[in-house]
Amino acid sequence: MTEIRHIVFDIGKVLIHYDPNLPYQRIIPDPDERAKFFATVCTHDWNIEQDRGRSWAEAEALLIGEFPEHEDKIRAFRLHWAEMVPHAYEDSVAIMTSLIASGHDVTMLTNFAADTFGEARKMYPFLNAPRGVTVSGEVGLIKPDVAIYQRHAKDFDLSPAHSVFIDDSFPNVEGARAAGWQAVHFTGADQLKADLLALGVGV
Secondary structure (H helix, E strand, C coil): CCCCCEEEECCECCCECCCCHHHHHHHCCCHHHHHHHHHHCCCHHHHHHHHCCCCHHHHHHHHHHHCHHHHHHHHHHHHCHHHHCCCECHHHHHHHHHHHHCCCEEEEEECCCHHHHHHHHHHCHHHHCCCCEEEHHHHCCCCCCHHHHHHHHHHCCCCHHHEEEEECCHHHHHHHHHCCCEEEECCCHHHHHHHHHHCCCCC
16 A cells, blocks of 8 residues: 555535535525526636636626626625635544644645635634645636646655545546545544545554
């Protein structure tokens, strides 16, 4: 079994909760109307481009030009972003901080807009505990593109074969494996402990 020397955490839905529906339950109370809005206006594909580095001003202008009748609802996405990340997963955070405390090399790799990540760091100080982080919006690359894993390994001097990546998205797990990393699909803290133990990392 290859020794694990580096442990890399995703953030959203691994360390902190993320759900864009939360503020929009108030803004668009009707569930069918809200689902249609996310399917046709503020879509996942639109939001991911902010994770790739597009500014919110450009993103909003693009949608408002196409859907002027939804201007307030479009601007609400960034305006009320903090409500989308209402709490941390304390059990997962405890695993990460325990690994750091026991001397493991821990970093983070996340698809996140640069400015909202700065906001998240203020909301959740434990995001400052690892050795460092690669933020997609800062480097212009997003998971599961192999290039972002290669960038992270280079920037933090990781040996891919001795690195394990933890992410809730299976395509992102596959991206890490394609980059030569080991990886586990996060489904909960208890399973994460078991997966790490199977790789020789006790928590």
